[in-house]
Amino acid sequence: MVVVEPDPADFTTAVPHMMYALDYPMGNASTFSEYMAYRKIADVGLKVAVGGLGPDEFLMGYVRHSLVLFGADAVLAAGMDAYKPLAAKLLHAAGEDLDPAEAVTRLVLRGPDPERRIRDLIAAAMERAGDDPARALTLADLATAWRPLVMTSDKLASAYALERRSPFLARDLVELSYRLPVEYKIEHPAEGKRILRDAAEALGLPREVWGSRDKLGFASPVPAWLNGPLAGWADDQITTALAQAPTAMRPLLEAGLQPGGRFDRTRMQALMAAAWFHGQTVRAAA
Structure with a gap:
């Protein structure tokens, strides 16, 4: 059995790569868990x-x-x-x-x-x-x-x-x-x-x-990180995008600056939208 235990730093470095792979904002935090699992699968040589x-x-x-x-x-x-x-x-x-x-x-x-x-x-x-x-x-x-x-x-x-x-x-x-x-x-x-x-x-x-009744799904620590050790980083990412984002994106980005609970994806959605917008801006400038 192979166990993957990512930390907050892994998330900050993975976001640009995840967004490049997806090419659209996906606000479900379990995507990070899935991404890290695939990375490990590839690392051990499986196809x-x-x-x-x-x-x-x-x-x-x-x-x-x-x-x-x-x-x-x-x-x-x-x-x-x-x-x-x-x-x-x-x-x-x-x-x-x-x-x-x-x-x-x-x-x-x-x-x-x-x-x-x-x-x-x-x-x-x-x-x-x-x-x-x-x-x-x-x-x-x-x-x-x-x-x-x-x-x-x-x-x-x-x-x-x-x-x-x-x-x-x-x-x-x-x-x-x-x-x-x-x-x-x-x-x-x-x-x-x-x-x-x-x-x-x-x-x-x-x-x-x-017989298990413990339905956990593909759980992710990201929501807790975004309100804890990564709160400042997330705010910076969203605020930077907010300064340049088109009007249609602003309500989501503004909502993402507020803390969210376990079952609220607004903050994650805003962060991924900011990452997507940043990627589009970089490509347009290239």
Whole structure:
């Protein structure tokens, strides 16, 4: 097993390279974790990386899915206390008649939504699923984060000449996953991807694999760094870009100068937008 333990200095040096590889601002801090993993994979001489894209979207693997399907109280009662900041987006709506599209929008948004474009995308996507809430959530994911997620993974892997394969995206498997009734996807707020858990148990894999309720995702320390040891550096990067940025970028950059929580990507989005703008300026001057 190879362990990668980046530090804040790694992030500051990686940002320009990440932006060059992506060629568009991507405000998800997990991209740094993914970038560092690909760099290490290439360093040890491997040429192919296998990724796990797909099951979370098609088999209800995200905590936000549980929050919509079961409600915030049930998710927190299931021991998912780490997600209180995310659940709070729904808890303050207690007593409101919150339709599913609005709930998903609150949970998906980690920054501004100019002109409610994300809300409209989600509502239109979920409407196509009819009365199946799990399929509606999948279509909401596909309409919003899915394409940038796939493109980001491919571009970051390509930056190190790696071939990235996603076996869970085989067409037959995707179509089967989408058609499955919701009870095959999730029956407990902390246990999404039920059919994969059942398969792992049947194959004799240890309980730590199929019985875990600790859904961490591809966690990143970057949000904490941007409000801690890298706060001054991040402010300098954003402020420098703000002095020259076009009017359309200014609201995001200004919002990024404010501290953000674990589930708020505004600061990361602003930083990556500043890095992208700086790269475009350098290229234009070359």
